[in-house]
Amino acid sequence: MTTSTPGLSPDLSQVPGSILGRDSAVTRVLLRRSAAARRARYSTIKIWVGAVCAGLVVLPVALAQVLPLPDPIVGALSESSLPPFSAGHLFGTDPNGRDLLSRVLHGGQTSLVIGVLAIVVSGLVGIAAGAAAGYFGGWVDAIVSRLLEAQMSLPLLLMLLLVVALFGPSIPVITLVIAFAQWPEPARITRALVLVEREKPYVAAARVLGLHRVSIIARHVIPNVLQQVLVVVLLLLAQAVLLESALSFLGAGVQRPYPTWGGIISDGRELFVTGKWWLVTIPGIVIALLVVGVNLVGDGLRDRVRRAKGDQS
Amino acid sequence: MLNYVLKRIGQTVFTAFLATATVFVLLRMAPGDPAANYAPPNPTSAQLEAIRQQFGLDQSIPVQFLTFLQHLFQGDVGTSFFFKRPALEVVMERLPYTVTLAVAAIVVTAVVAIPLGVWMARRANTAKELGANIATIAGQSMPDFWIGFVLLIVFAVNLGIFSPAGFTSASSIVLPTVTIAILQIALISRLVRREMVVNLAAPYLTVARSRGISERALTWRYAFGNSAIPVVTALGTRFAAMLNGVVIVEVVFKWPGVGELVVNALKQRDFPLIQATVLVTVLLALVVQLLVDLLYPLMDPRVRLGEASA
Numbered sequence: 125m126t127t128s129t130p131g132l133s134p135d136l137s138q139v140p141g142s143i144l145g146r147d148s149a150v151t152r153v154l155l156r157r158s159a160a161a162r163r164a165r166y167s168t169i170k171i172w173v174g175a176v177c178a179g180l181v182v183l184p185v186a187l188a189q190v191l192p193l194p195d196p197i198v199g200a201l202s203e204s205s206l207p208p209f210s211a212g213h214l215f216g217t218d219p220n221g222r223d224l225l226s227r228v229l230h231g232g233q234t235s236l237v238i239g240v241l242a243i244v245v246s247g248l249v250g251i252a253a254g255a256a257a258g259y260f261g262g263w264v265d266a267i268v269s270r271l272l273e274a275q276m277s278l279p280l281l282l283m284l285l286l287v288v289a290l291f292g293p294s295i296p297v298i299t300l301v302i303a304f305a306q307w308p309e310p311a312r313i314t315r316a317l318v319l320v321e322r323e324k325p326y327v328a329a330a331r332v333l334g335l336h337r338v339s340i341i342a343r344h345v346i347p348n349v350l351q352q353v354l355v356v357v358l359l360l361l362a363q364a365v366l367l368e369s370a371l372s373f374l375g376a377g378v379q380r381p382y383p384t385w386g387g388i389i390s391d392g393r394e395l396f397v398t399g400k401w402w403l404v405t406i407p408g409i410v411i412a413l414l415v416v417g418v419n420l421v422g423d424g425l426r427d428r429v430r431r432a433k434g435d436q437s
Numbered sequence: 438m439l440n441y442v443l444k445r446i447g448q449t450v451f452t453a454f455l456a457t458a459t460v461f462v463l464l465r466m467a468p469g470d471p472a473a474n475y476a477p478p479n480p481t482s483a484q485l486e487a488i489r490q491q492f493g494l495d496q497s498i499p500v501q502f503l504t505f506l507q508h509l510f511q512g513d514v515g516t517s518f519f520f521k522r523p524a525l526e527v528v529m530e531r532l533p534y535t536v537t538l539a540v541a542a543i544v545v546t547a548v549v550a551i552p553l554g555v556w557m558a559r560r561a562n563t564a565k566e567l568g569a570n571i572a573t574i575a576g577q578s579m580p581d582f583w584i585g586f587v588l589l590i591v592f593a594v595n596l597g598i599f600s601p602a603g604f605t606s607a608s609s610i611v612l613p614t615v616t617i618a619i620l621q622i623a624l625i626s627r628l629v630r631r632e633m634v635v636n637l638a639a640p641y642l643t644v645a646r647s648r649g650i651s652e653r654a655l656t657w658r659y660a661f662g663n664s665a666i667p668v669v670t671a672l673g674t675r676f677a678a679m680l681n682g683v684v685i686v687e688v689v690f691k692w693p694g695v696g697e698l699v700v701n702a703l704k705q706r707d708f709p710l711i712q713a714t715v716l717v718t719v720l721l722a723l724v725v726q727l728l729v730d731l732l733y734p735l736m737d738p739r740v741r742l743g744e745a746s747a
Contacts, residue, residue, distance in 0.1 A: 159561075159562050162562045162563075163562050166562065166567050166570075169567070170567075170570075170571070173571070274452065274455060277452045277456070277719065277722070277723060277726075278455075278456050278459065278719070279456065279681040279715060279718065279719060281684050281685075282460070282681075282684070282699060282703075282711075282715065283459070283460070283463070285700075285703060286460065286463045286464065286467060286703070287463065289467045289468070289703070290463060290466055290467040290468070362578065366578075366580055369580050369582075369583075370580060370581070370582065370685055373580075373582045373685065373688075374684070374685065374688065374700065375704075386580070386582075389580075389582065389583060389586070393586060393689075396586060396589070396590050396594065401590050404583070404586045404587070404590070405586075405587060405590070407583075408579065408580060408583035408586070408587065411579075411580055411583065412575070412578050412579045412580070412583070415578035415579070416574060416575050416578040419574045419577065419578050420571065420574055423570075423574060
């Protein structure tokens, strides 16, 4: 007692400026709660802004046949190379007098159909392979994991170009090629989630009830991870649209005169030097608007799913 | 450690072999007769046959592959049909351009993306950060060839600051680098943010703060130090992927690298040149990946190579 050195256990409430001495109304829990509330609000903003961006592109594209548009393939040569905002041609025309707005909307149908089909295929394959690898483990996991690794180390774009050269640039081939490029993503995340999920008590309960392994995976495990996987698959739609336009740009897209987005930009590339900037710029803005929209919606949804699952990050 | 390196080198050789074999078979299954590209106009069938025999294209695919492997072990990857020179030589001439571009792009990415990501993490869930967040989403949403064209229209055609295409002066590298970096900055800065948010909320940081360590040191030495491994991994993987050819950007800017080379070789069905390019770039990318993995123990003493991955 008497030997206690001054300063060894100072009374913290006497130290000027110390926060330890007085109780603050703002606690760590409150701070965390307010951060969560802000995060929730921002994820809502992201989802709405994204939905508006994507809707601005998807709706007109879906309605391209109904809207009063000039023919996308046959143009009037008297109206060649009009700049945007010309009478009757909001986006202008190309050197063949074809209306750019009409071409972008009709091309968008091809691009979107390919994108949606590709993510359906890659999503199904990825979820099935990932769930099997995660649930069964052992040699199934070994095969799936090695395939995923092998694909990562291959020069992917070159392979895709080769396959398109081999089977011809038709819609099914390009769809499958894009699906092939994309299946690792849903497979990897499904595998990781199923690895956690299979240890949970309800899986053991289902097993005790004598359910078949396949029906445990399909009816019990997958529905519990599906929400998180679907967000990833939705984000893949953005990648699929970008990949399709990149393939078209390199000449491995659906053949002209059927216009797709990448093809339209590729056609315009030799012309922007002569001042016809809109043929390249406008289709790119349309692609970017759609992809930004899909990415924002996906990102916002991911924040929400994470929160629902109680993840602190 | 030595075992680990040997094992990884073995894997590298196997993967390179796999890539080469896949490309080899796909090429020969693809339609389009390479002989027709190298014959005089309106060739007779005898002329075509002579060319096929000269390049060994008249044999079955397995026989061609064995011959290819045999030559490969003698250090010969074949002669380019188009350039009429050893394919390896042609690839090696182009490789420095791709490597230069990849290095420039990854340096710009690291210099911009890391501070940006740290800034976003420190202001996580504020209105400013939401703006930056949306900007990074926009950055990864634009087609890279389109960014290239827009930069060309603005800076080369309208302002005339940079040359429009090819490699004419040192400043030619600016636009391709920026084009690649925009996407990479968007991806890497989001990764940095994600890692930093976790580490900035970690209990060890509260302890360190209570010891009176400056915010700067807390952010960079403590939180970033612990976020470094995933970030360096991602940068390394991105860099390795770029060595496989920044194909699209090279085509847009007519940059004389391997990506542009391989796209043209594909059009001309120049089989040996495509194979040589794939072999060299895949090997290079795998070596970079291996070097990144070997860096781990230096960044985090807890990592013991070979044990976790075995």
